[in-house]
Amino acid sequence: MTAAEGVRIVVIGSTMVDMISYMPRVPDAGETLVGDHFALGFGGKGANQAVMARRLGADVWMVGCLGVDAFGDMTLENFAASGIDTTFVTRTPDVSSGVAPIWVEAGGDNRIVCVPGANACMTEDQARTAVESVAGVDVVIGQFEVPQNVTTAGFRAAKERGAITVLNPAPAAEISPDLLAVTDWLIPNEVEFAFLSKDSGISSGPTDAAVSDLAQRLGVHIVATLGEAGAAVFNGTRPVVRITPVPVEVVDTTGAGDAFVGAFSYGLAAGLSPATAARLGCACATSSVTRAGTQSSFPLAAQIGEALAWATNVP
Structure with a gap:
């Protein structure tokens, strides 16, 4: 498969400048450690997802606020x-x-503190106007690093236009009923899945039964991302589909979830089935963890071709 043309995606979300310190382990309280090296890069869940979708070939509009x-x-x-x-x-x-x-840390695990700054200054009118202004928009993406009412306004405009809405509920937080009502796909990781499931009595993690139960309770389709274990996809009708990525040597997991969301959203916009779109998401996320950084780790042309081929070569 080659990249599809004419895919149009609007991302309502955050921009961040990442200040990344690499170290053998994180320090304990009151402890000072000497790190291995430091990098300054571009991040923010919204911006990351926008860059991944663009690298796959989508036309992408970013909706955000900067200082x-x-x-x-x-x-x-x-x-x-x-x-x-x-x-x-x-x-x-x-x-x-x-x-x-x-x-x-060594091994690739990360700990992140987000300071939203100007991201919190976005407005409902800004999001609504953006979605209404982009001709032929296919997918609108949102996350929790900007106010939920802003994302709700953009998603509502998307639903009025027949676009698919994809919500990445990160960082973990309660989802407003108004936002749920206009969300088609929810993409939590294991931590966010546990948070959203805490009132349902589910304690076994994202099993097939837990994934389908949460989807039905919230009234959405779900893709639970599971790190090196891949993803679990439930579209509301068929059984949960498990996607298992190719094992790789992990360098840095920062941004891998955003690579998945951007690629999955691109896949839906390009007309792929949810399972195939999730395979594409896993392929792009897996590629990203083999390199350091956030957006700088996302696959480029050669790796994109490999990801598309793996995603569509269903055994």
């Missing part, structure tokens, strides 16, 4: 270099652009 600062300037330059439309990215002089200090 009037150097990080904001850098972020706009990065979007331009990535080929992402920033017509609907606003700037505010009142707060800083979003930042994310990240610790990465």
